[in-house]
Amino acid sequence: KAGVTQTPRYLIKTRGQQVTLSCSPISGHRSVSWYQQTPGQGLQFLFEYFSETQRNKGNFPGRFSGRQFSNSRSEMNVSTLELGDSALYLCASSLATGSNTGELFFGEGSRLTVL
Amino acid sequence: AQSVTQLDSQVPVFEEAPVELRCNYSSSVSVYLFWYVQYPNQGLQLLLKYLSGSTLVKGINGFEAEFNKSQTSFHLRKPSVHISDTAEYFCAVRPSGSARQLTFGSGTQLTVLP
Numbered sequence: 001k002a003g004v005t006q007t008p009r010y011l012i013k014t015r016g017q018q019v020t021l022s023c024s025p026i027s028g029h030r031s032v033s034w035y036q037q038t039p040g041q042g043l044q045f046l047f048e049y050f051s052e053t054q055r056n057k058g059n060f061p062g063r064f065s066g067r068q069f070s071n072s073r074s075e076m077n078v079s080t081l082e083l084g085d086s087a088l089y090l091c092a093s094s095l096a097t098g099s100n101t102g103e104l105f106f107g108e109g110s111r112l113t114v115l
Numbered sequence: 116a117q118s119v120t121q122l123d124s125q126v127p128v129f130e131e132a133p134v135e136l137r138c139n140y141s142s143s144v145s146v147y148l149f150w151y152v153q154y155p156n157q158g159l160q161l162l163l164k165y166l167s168g169s170t171l172v173k174g175i176n177g178f179e180a181e182f183n184k185s186q187t188s189f190h191l192r193k194p195s196v197h198i199s200d201t202a203e204y205f206c207a208v209r210p211s212g213s214a215r216q217l218t219f220g221s222g223t224q225l226t227v228l229p
Contacts, residue, residue, distance in 0.1 A: 033217075
Protein backbone atom coordinates (compact mmCIF):
# COMPACT_ATOMS: atom_id res chain seq x y z
CA LYS A 1 0.00 0.00 0.00
CA ALA A 2 1.50 3.31 -1.06
CA GLY A 3 2.17 5.86 1.64
CA VAL A 4 1.46 9.58 1.72
CA THR A 5 3.04 11.24 -1.29
CA GLN A 6 4.06 14.88 -1.28
CA THR A 7 5.26 16.88 -4.26
CA PRO A 8 7.53 18.61 -4.86
CA ARG A 9 10.07 17.43 -2.31
CA TYR A 10 12.22 20.54 -2.60
CA LEU A 11 11.59 23.98 -4.02
CA ILE A 12 13.09 27.44 -3.91
CA LYS A 13 11.06 30.62 -4.24
CA THR A 14 11.70 34.31 -3.76
CA ARG A 15 9.88 36.71 -1.49
CA GLY A 16 6.51 37.82 -2.79
CA GLN A 17 5.94 34.75 -4.92
CA GLN A 18 3.34 32.12 -4.19
CA VAL A 19 3.68 28.35 -3.93
CA THR A 20 1.38 25.35 -4.17
CA LEU A 21 2.22 22.05 -2.51
CA SER A 22 0.44 18.78 -3.22
CA CYS A 23 -0.39 15.78 -1.08
CA SER A 24 -1.83 12.42 -2.08
CA PRO A 25 -3.10 10.51 0.97
CA ILE A 26 -3.02 6.79 1.55
CA SER A 27 -5.74 5.09 -0.45
CA GLY A 28 -8.99 5.09 1.52
CA HIS A 29 -7.94 7.89 3.85
CA ARG A 30 -10.36 10.80 3.79
CA SER A 31 -8.70 13.20 6.20
CA VAL A 32 -5.63 15.23 5.28
CA SER A 33 -3.77 17.51 7.68
CA TRP A 34 -0.90 19.89 7.06
CA TYR A 35 1.88 20.86 9.46
CA GLN A 36 4.73 23.35 9.22
CA GLN A 37 8.09 22.41 10.73
CA THR A 38 10.75 25.05 11.41
CA PRO A 39 13.79 25.02 13.70
CA GLY A 40 12.42 27.92 15.72
CA GLN A 41 8.74 27.06 16.07
CA GLY A 42 8.87 23.30 15.74
CA LEU A 43 5.87 21.43 14.38
CA GLN A 44 2.75 23.53 14.07
CA PHE A 45 -0.69 22.54 12.81
CA LEU A 46 -1.89 24.40 9.73
CA PHE A 47 -5.26 22.85 8.83
CA GLU A 48 -7.22 19.64 8.40
CA TYR A 49 -9.52 18.72 5.53
CA PHE A 50 -12.16 16.02 5.48
CA SER A 51 -14.49 15.32 2.58
CA GLU A 52 -13.41 18.51 0.82
CA THR A 53 -14.23 20.67 3.85
CA GLN A 54 -11.81 22.42 6.14
CA ARG A 55 -12.53 20.97 9.56
CA ASN A 56 -9.93 22.69 11.68
CA LYS A 57 -7.43 25.51 11.23
CA GLY A 58 -4.32 26.51 13.13
CA ASN A 59 -3.09 29.97 13.98
CA PHE A 60 -1.61 31.02 10.65
CA PRO A 61 -2.30 34.14 8.55
CA GLY A 62 -4.71 34.09 5.67
CA ARG A 63 -1.79 33.77 3.21
CA PHE A 64 -1.89 30.10 4.04
CA SER A 65 -4.78 28.27 2.44
CA GLY A 66 -5.66 24.80 1.33
CA ARG A 67 -8.22 22.66 -0.34
CA GLN A 68 -9.15 19.05 -0.78
CA PHE A 69 -10.47 17.39 -3.89
CA SER A 70 -13.11 14.69 -4.26
CA ASN A 71 -10.39 12.02 -4.50
CA SER A 72 -9.04 13.21 -1.10
CA ARG A 73 -5.89 14.69 -2.62
CA SER A 74 -5.04 18.01 -1.04
CA GLU A 75 -3.12 21.12 -1.94
CA MET A 76 -1.91 23.95 0.19
CA ASN A 77 -1.02 27.38 -1.07
CA VAL A 78 1.09 30.12 0.42
CA SER A 79 0.81 33.54 -1.18
CA THR A 80 3.12 36.53 -0.88
CA LEU A 81 5.95 34.44 0.47
CA GLU A 82 8.09 35.74 3.31
CA LEU A 83 11.52 34.59 4.43
CA GLY A 84 9.93 33.12 7.55
CA ASP A 85 7.85 30.75 5.45
CA SER A 86 10.96 28.68 4.78
CA ALA A 87 10.10 25.34 6.34
CA LEU A 88 9.38 21.69 5.89
CA TYR A 89 5.68 21.30 5.14
CA LEU A 90 4.34 17.92 6.19
CA CYS A 91 1.12 16.33 5.09
CA ALA A 92 -0.57 13.57 7.07
CA SER A 93 -3.53 11.39 6.22
CA SER A 94 -5.95 9.54 8.43
CA LEU A 95 -8.90 7.17 8.04
CA ALA A 96 -11.04 9.50 10.17
CA THR A 97 -13.99 7.14 10.58
CA GLY A 98 -16.23 7.41 13.62
CA SER A 99 -14.67 4.53 15.52
CA ASN A 100 -11.15 5.15 14.32
CA THR A 101 -8.66 6.67 16.68
CA GLY A 102 -7.31 8.81 13.91
CA GLU A 103 -3.69 7.76 13.68
CA LEU A 104 -1.86 10.11 11.35
CA PHE A 105 0.47 8.82 8.65
CA PHE A 106 2.97 11.43 7.48
CA GLY A 107 4.57 12.03 4.12
CA GLU A 108 8.24 12.92 3.69
CA GLY A 109 7.45 16.60 3.35
CA SER A 110 8.06 19.44 0.95
CA ARG A 111 11.03 21.58 1.87
CA LEU A 112 10.42 25.20 0.88
CA THR A 113 13.24 27.72 0.84
CA VAL A 114 12.33 31.39 0.40
CA LEU A 115 15.13 33.69 -0.74
CA ALA B 116 -5.89 23.60 24.69
CA GLN B 117 -3.02 21.20 25.07
CA SER B 118 0.72 21.67 25.51
CA VAL B 119 3.65 19.27 25.46
CA THR B 120 7.04 19.69 27.09
CA GLN B 121 10.00 17.56 26.13
CA LEU B 122 12.45 18.14 28.89
CA ASP B 123 15.64 17.31 27.03
CA SER B 124 16.53 18.83 23.67
CA GLN B 125 19.54 16.55 23.19
CA VAL B 126 20.32 13.14 24.64
CA PRO B 127 23.66 11.48 23.84
CA VAL B 128 23.99 7.84 24.84
CA PHE B 129 26.41 5.03 24.11
CA GLU B 130 25.37 2.08 22.00
CA GLU B 131 23.68 -0.77 23.92
CA ALA B 132 22.94 1.55 26.87
CA PRO B 133 19.37 2.21 28.01
CA VAL B 134 17.69 5.51 27.26
CA GLU B 135 14.68 7.47 28.50
CA LEU B 136 13.24 10.46 26.65
CA ARG B 137 10.96 12.52 28.85
CA CYS B 138 7.61 14.03 27.92
CA ASN B 139 5.11 15.92 30.04
CA TYR B 140 1.79 17.25 28.81
CA SER B 141 -0.96 19.59 29.93
CA SER B 142 -4.60 19.32 28.93
CA SER B 143 -8.01 20.16 30.33
CA VAL B 144 -9.60 17.23 28.47
CA SER B 145 -8.69 13.59 28.05
CA VAL B 146 -6.06 12.99 25.41
CA TYR B 147 -4.39 10.40 23.27
CA LEU B 148 -0.60 10.37 23.41
CA PHE B 149 1.92 9.56 20.71
CA TRP B 150 5.63 9.29 20.08
CA TYR B 151 6.96 9.89 16.57
CA VAL B 152 10.48 9.54 15.19
CA GLN B 153 12.00 11.61 12.41
CA TYR B 154 15.13 10.58 10.55
CA PRO B 155 17.07 13.22 8.58
CA ASN B 156 15.23 14.50 5.53
CA GLN B 157 12.23 12.32 6.21
CA GLY B 158 8.73 12.68 7.58
CA LEU B 159 7.42 11.45 10.90
CA GLN B 160 6.97 7.77 11.70
CA LEU B 161 4.73 6.61 14.52
CA LEU B 162 6.61 4.69 17.22
CA LEU B 163 3.75 4.03 19.61
CA LYS B 164 0.51 5.43 20.95
CA TYR B 165 -1.54 5.44 24.13
CA LEU B 166 -5.28 5.51 23.65
CA SER B 167 -6.65 3.77 26.75
CA GLY B 168 -6.18 0.66 28.84
CA SER B 169 -2.78 -0.57 29.95
CA THR B 170 -0.48 2.29 30.80
CA LEU B 171 2.57 0.48 29.44
CA VAL B 172 2.61 0.70 25.68
CA LYS B 173 4.98 -1.19 23.41
CA GLY B 174 5.91 0.14 20.00
CA ILE B 175 8.16 -0.60 17.08
CA ASN B 176 11.92 -1.02 17.18
CA GLY B 177 11.92 -2.13 20.83
CA PHE B 178 10.59 1.15 22.23
CA GLU B 179 8.03 1.38 25.00
CA ALA B 180 6.37 4.18 26.93
CA GLU B 181 4.47 4.49 30.16
CA PHE B 182 1.49 6.77 30.65
CA ASN B 183 1.31 8.32 34.10
CA LYS B 184 -1.90 10.26 34.52
CA SER B 185 -1.11 11.70 37.94
CA GLN B 186 2.21 13.08 36.72
CA THR B 187 0.85 13.86 33.23
CA SER B 188 3.87 12.17 31.72
CA PHE B 189 4.50 9.81 28.83
CA HIS B 190 8.19 8.93 28.89
CA LEU B 191 9.75 6.86 26.10
CA ARG B 192 12.25 4.12 26.94
CA LYS B 193 14.45 1.59 25.23
CA PRO B 194 16.57 -0.89 27.18
CA SER B 195 19.40 -1.07 24.64
CA VAL B 196 19.90 1.45 21.84
CA HIS B 197 21.57 1.00 18.47
CA ILE B 198 23.39 3.42 16.22
CA SER B 199 20.36 3.31 13.91
CA ASP B 200 18.19 4.84 16.66
CA THR B 201 19.92 8.18 16.13
CA ALA B 202 17.08 10.52 15.16
CA GLU B 203 14.77 13.19 16.50
CA TYR B 204 11.88 12.06 18.65
CA PHE B 205 8.64 13.96 19.11
CA CYS B 206 5.99 13.53 21.75
CA ALA B 207 2.48 14.58 20.72
CA VAL B 208 -1.03 14.77 22.13
CA ARG B 209 -4.50 15.23 20.71
CA PRO B 210 -7.94 15.39 22.28
CA SER B 211 -9.64 12.01 22.49
CA GLY B 212 -12.67 13.28 20.58
CA SER B 213 -13.02 13.59 16.84
CA ALA B 214 -10.49 16.39 16.36
CA ARG B 215 -7.27 15.04 14.93
CA GLN B 216 -5.06 18.07 15.47
CA LEU B 217 -1.79 17.03 17.06
CA THR B 218 0.13 19.26 19.45
CA PHE B 219 3.81 18.41 19.36
CA GLY B 220 6.65 18.89 21.78
CA SER B 221 9.82 20.60 20.63
CA GLY B 222 11.61 17.33 20.03
CA THR B 223 14.56 15.43 21.51
CA GLN B 224 17.60 14.66 19.40
CA LEU B 225 18.85 11.23 20.37
CA THR B 226 22.43 10.57 19.35
CA VAL B 227 23.79 7.08 19.84
CA LEU B 228 27.55 6.98 20.15
CA PRO B 229 29.70 3.97 19.24
